[in-house]
Amino acid sequence: MVGAGSTPEWREHLKAQLPSYMVPSHFVEMETLPLTSNGKIDRKALPIPEEQAGSGENHLSPVEELIASVWSQVLGVSNIGAQDSFFELGGHSLLATQVVSRLQEAFQIELPLRELFEHSTVETLARRIGQLRQGDQKPELPPLVPVERGEAIPLSYAQQRLWFIDRFTPNSALYNIPAVLRLTGDWALESLEKGWNQLLERHESLRTVIQEIDDQPVQQIRPYSPETIPVMNVTELPKEVRDNEMKRIIQNEAEAPFDLGQGPLIRVQILQVEEKEWMLLCTMHHIISDGWSMEVFLDEWMALYEEDISGTPAELNPLPVQYADFAQWQREWLKEDVLEQQLQYWKEELSGDLPILQLPTDRPRPAVQTNRGKMHQVLLSHPLREKLKEMSRQEGSTLFMTLLTAYQSFLSRYTGQEDILVGSPIANRNYREIEGLIGFFVNTLVYRADMTGKPTFQELLSQVREKALRAHEYQDVPFEKIVEVVQTERSTS
Template sequence: MHTDARPSLTQVPRNGALPASYAQIGFQLLERTRRGLRLGDSAALRLSGALDATRLRLALEAIARRHEPLRTTFSSGPDGPLQVVRAEPDVSLPVVPVDGIGEAELERRCEEEAARPMDLRRGPLFRAALLRTRPAEHVLVLTVHHALTDAWSWWRVLLPELGQWYTALGDRREPGLPPLPIQYADYSHWQRRWLECREASAQLDYWMGRLAAPPEPPGLSPAPATPPASGGQAARQPMRLPGRLAEAVRDLGRWERGTQFMVMTAALLALLHLRTGAEDVVIGTRASVRTRTELEGIIGPLINVLALRARVVGTMRFRDLLRQVRATLIAAYAHRELPFEVVVERLRQPPARARHPLFDVMVSFDQVPRQPPALAGLGVAELPYRPRAFYPLDLVLSQEGGLLDGTLVADPRVVDDETAALVGRQLRALLEGAVTAPDAPLAAHRAAVRDQS
């Protein structure tokens, strides 16, 4: 029985069961089905100057006290995973001396620290470490399990508040942060209630119609002959577009009343068609579900995965594919609140697809600016960020100076390094041809793609 009214998003009592959100359930399923996959999300900040490590630890503790996800673990309930919120934070800040090491070794040590396993039941799922490279030089490595965070949580909440708390504690005062109207567990409870209303039913009908009888994901390449242990390091191919090409991508998007992201998505679909011959193609994208002001100041995985299905044939123009992608994305965003996990469950995907439901290729646009926090008396800079491979191939895009930048991330157990590099070259070549001649049939770009081999 569905209700007409959209439920209100309010605090719920903490004396009862707190169900995990569908995003959290999805991450836990991913961790169980892909052995060796590290689901800790991390940030590494270089701190220059006279650091007060005790004050830094107290600042991290204060943030964990303010935000429940940073002191959350998980348990099993009769109806699925539950969130368990601890009354007090469990935050330590070990100082690890690594004096005299070079930049490459420093990055490796940061990766090693971030890759340490996390126990969903015992926790902690938020941890910190301080690598001391010189007496007045440190690197702060923060790690939060993906089931508890997203990019907004990092760069618009956690890290800015770290700067505010560190400065305020030095001045022996409170930072003056407004009280939080809700926490992530309140959103999880709301999500369950929302799924019982007619709006959710209508969104489910949309997705079931779009994804009825889904095709098999097009193959990218054979798996490496010897898959790396524990997942290995993801292959990362920079996708920074040369200035003139980036401008042409932007201009074509504007001409078609779309965006650069839509152009890149269309190019990726066209490439999958040209590489595999597939004409019914599904890829994935990520979308924020922070659609209400109450959600802006909280930490939690407020993201959803959307499946984008396109009909791609060699005789169609790139311009027509771009228009199709524009319409598909607009409709998908209008139905983005229905959890992807619910869609997959209702489609009853066969066991062979349990690891990567519906698609093997993801494309997403990171719209959250990565601005290091201001810590009083310290110079702060971010060490290079290394996106993780949750899918065989993941194109992560961002914007620099109004133009697109990005990274192609490949899971080394599914896509070998050579194929990942080839896909990057082919995508760039296809883009150059498509934005120069958007009215040419897609098949006309096959030679340029093949020439990159």
């Protein structure tokens, strides 16, 4: 092909003219074509196309991860993202047959070949597989769009749980999300403050407080008004005193409770510790944020800061909806018949006696949970990590499923129990409109492993994989609703 245009443009043009299997897998741009001495194209001198790579988007769901893993094996393509198309990555009808057979085995469903042609991206195919696994019974969701802001904006289900906890344990910092960043070098504090204000204006959740109307909680979004970031300078203190003061300030900031009704539910301050060194302290209440949100928050803040100091456009896409729109939408569709249908799976999965894990510890379990604890991190070597990934690919599982299987096996071995339940957070951002929002979306899923009969690791992994995929299909049910219907005995310890 000769002429102007980009690879995506040429690919779209050819897709309109040719069947999918005839669209080239790779495009290589060249100034001139190599010629033989006879003036013909020297095919041996043509460059070998580099290995194709996908968009590499993060945050794939478990179903999307399995699909991407199968595509990677068949196509020899790495770093596949949710929006990547099977055919644009080099797939054709012959390879499609291989993919379909592997996906049928992985998901234990009947998957006609046409489904891959009609749902050619990872995301759309994952959604279709979810429908097939549920027998096409999953109801069509209403569109997630902006709604009118009335006086009473409902809380999401997750928010309502935290509001309820806050009413019974006020002045608690248990649900604070603190972050501390060390800034070194030449930082323009005015530009940081400008970016901070742009975020406040962009995300309604950062201006939200929780009020009560007739004893019912509602979201109240305050109008945007510019704010200043307080700066505390401790550079004049002797080093030892300064270090202790810095630790005290950080500790106090992280442990200071929020007033949900008064707000604001986010605090930011800067602590200058050297001439060119600052500590950026940011604490949010969980009711307006989660781990994914913190990543969005910091990424956008730094992009806006860079835009102001260097002129590099932040290129932040307009937000299609706000968190209040999501809460209203969730309340409208996840109710009555839909909620009952989703809850039915959890009623069956968590039926019978639910055991309390009896780990052999050197201290008795306290009568009331203290929430005192620590985190132990283990860094796996690169060779071990690669072996685990390879094993996951061979077994048709994700790395999470493999590690969860190992963890549940470990718990069973140390406790002697054969019924092992593990709760794990899930981002719960399975709708494109909410991917860039700051808000409280995370949910908890329960994975129950049956160790009776002493299954092999591969047998247990197969069980865990199926349980994980099923749990993901019913992730929309708030954990607190599951607790309500299961009616298990609650332990204060």
